[in-house]
Amino acid sequence: MRNRRVMTFVFLCLVSSFPLHAKKKVVAFDLIPFAGYRQDNVKWKTKTGTVSPGINLPSGTVKWNSLSGIEYGVNTRTTLRDRYIMDVDLGFANFLGGTMKDSNYLAAPGSGNPTRNSMNLNNGFAFSPNLAFGINTKPSRSFDLIPLIGIDYNYLNLTGKKNATAPLTSLSNTLQFYGPYVGFDSKTKFNRRWSMNAGAAFSLAYYHGRGHWKFQQNRSDNTMSQSGNGVGLRGQIGLKYMLAQSVTLGGEADINWNRIHNGHDTRRFSDDGGGKVNLSHVNWTSFSGRITLTKAF
Numbered sequence: 001m002r003n004r005r006v007m008t009f010v011f012l013c014l015v016s017s018f019p020l021h022a023k024k025k026v027v028a029f030d031l032i033p034f035a036g037y038r039q040d041n042v043k044w045k046t047k048t049g050t051v052s053p054g055i056n057l058p059s060g061t062v063k064w065n066s067l068s069g070i071e072y073g074v075n076t077r078t079t080l081r082d083r084y085i086m087d088v089d090l091g092f093a094n095f096l097g098g099t100m101k102d103s104n105y106l107a108a109p110g111s112g113n114p115t116r117n118s119m120n121l122n123n124g125f126a127f128s129p130n131l132a133f134g135i136n137t138k139p140s141r142s143f144d145l146i147p148l149i150g151i152d153y154n155y156l157n158l159t160g161k162k163n164a165t166a167p168l169t170s171l172s173n174t175l176q177f178y179g180p181y182v183g184f185d186s187k188t189k190f191n192r193r194w195s196m197n198a199g200a201a202f203s204l205a206y207y208h209g210r211g212h213w214k215f216q217q218n219r220s221d222n223t224m225s226q227s228g229n230g231v232g233l234r235g236q237i238g239l240k241y242m243l244a245q246s247v248t249l250g251g252e253a254d255i256n257w258n259r260i261h262n263g264h265d266t267r268r269f270s271d272d273g274g275g276k277v278n279l280s281h282v283n284w285t286s287f288s289g290r291i292t293l294t295k296a297f
Contacts, residue, residue: 029296036291041285042067045280046277049277051277061104067124068096069124072091076088084135097120113168119166128152149182154284174209175208180203182203183202200234204231205258210225212224228279234255251291257285260282
């Protein structure tokens with residue numbers, strides 16, 4: 001009888017201690033390298049403005065079209081007590097192709113330079129970090145819904161291909177879009193291996209742009225600077241397949257759209273002319289498709 005009581009006591013101790021080892025991790029960490037394709041389009045348009053007595057700058061437009069290239073980087077997600085989320089993402093892109101078209105923007109009034117110009121992209125680079133915090137509301141065992149608040153930053157550096165025989169010989173732009181956002185992320189589990197993720201966000205978009213260019217007859221560079229604010233939208237959808245207990249292969253697609261509708265443009269031409277006018281708008285759209293590999297720790 002005594003031995004039976006001892007065995008029963010030991011068994012109860014083992015059973016009671018098992019949940020301590022079976023509980024989910026207090027902190028979980030996902031490392032998600034990715035690579036894929038990206039295409040961007042940027043357009044800005046200025047309003048007509050008087051920059052000095054008798055000198056008017058006409059409404060002008062610049063378009064960077066079909067900026068296409070390779071996107072790569074790493075995303076991370078830290079989950080505390082299966083509920084509190086922190087995302088830290090680092091994205092990069094190298095643009096390999098694209099064109100620039102100008103209408104009444106680059107040439108100074110009365111300079112004799114052509115009012116319409118075009119140039120192929122020589123090289124382009126983008127950098128896109130992101131930081132977000134959220135809470136997993138988990139409406140059901142197979143569905144995670146995560147409201148998010150965060151801030152993101154998008155940097156683009158674009159350089160035109162020099163052409164010694166064309167009137168426009170060089171061009172470079174640096175563009176920055178950044179701001180806070182609110183949105184959500186979600187995950188739907190179809191079965192043990194397959195799942196789908198989807199998300200969207202609305203942002204307050206702030207914009208800064210700089211650039212310089214040169215025509216053949218210019219002795220020095222012409223320069224521009226822009227700033228403004230507006231709104232942005234972003235959407236994402238993806239499908240994932242669990243290869244092993246802690247490794248998942250996936251495919252994702254997302255679109256990012258920003259429109260700046262309040263701002264100004266300042267140009268300084270090589271002849272010391274120029275001035276400040278209002279921006280009509282700046283539009284930036286970015287589409288990405290990528291392969292992801294998630295490693296859970």
